[in-house]
Amino acid sequence: MWWTEPCAAVMPNKNLNSDELKHANELLKDIRERLTNLAAGDPLLLFAYRRKLVKELGYDERGKPTTRALLKALKWGQQNGRCVHCGDELPLKYSELDRKNAVDGYTAENTELVHAQCHHARQAAKRYT
Numbered sequence: 137m138w139w140t141e142p143c144a145a146v147m148p149n150k151n152l153n154s155d156e157l158k159h160a161n162e163l164l165k166d167i168r169e170r171l172t173n174l175a176a177g178d179p180l181l182l183f184a185y186r187r188k189l190v191k192e193l194g195y196d197e198r199g200k201p202t203t204r205a206l207l208k209a210l211k212w213g214q215q216n217g218r219c220v221h222c223g224d225e226l227p228l229k230y231s232e233l234d235r236k237n238a239v240d241g242y243t244a245e246n247t248e249l250v251h252a253q254c255h256h257a258r259q260a261a262k263r264y265t
């Protein structure tokens with residue numbers, strides 16, 4: 137059956153080496169200092185700046201929610217409303233996009249639509265292989 141076809145090779149996510157981790161932590165420290173300076177002691181402004189950065193950096197990795205919603209609808213149609221993982225009917229409302237290679241983002245070629253619980257099972261399996 138179509139949903140039992142083997143997946144393409146999945147690349148593991150890159151882990152930072154010790155130098156890269158040091159650079160990332162330095163960058164994070166700089167950003168935190170800049171946020172603190174920009175907020176000038178206003179905790180609500182610090183919160184708002186922090187939320188803005190988190191939101192925008194999340195979009196850099198995951199795309200905007202409207203784009204993902206359109207992709208989910210497209211995949212749902214392509215998969216005839218069924219979960220690629222278990223083959224059962226898949227209510228669009230409870231579906232999640234699973235990226236084959238996280239770094240390749242949310243594209244039609246790089247994603248499969250699955251139940252939330254099937255997504256969690258896949259993620260757990262990836263961690264133990």
Ligand SMILES: [Zn+2]
Pocket residue numbers: 219220221222223224250251254
């Ligand atoms: Zn499923």
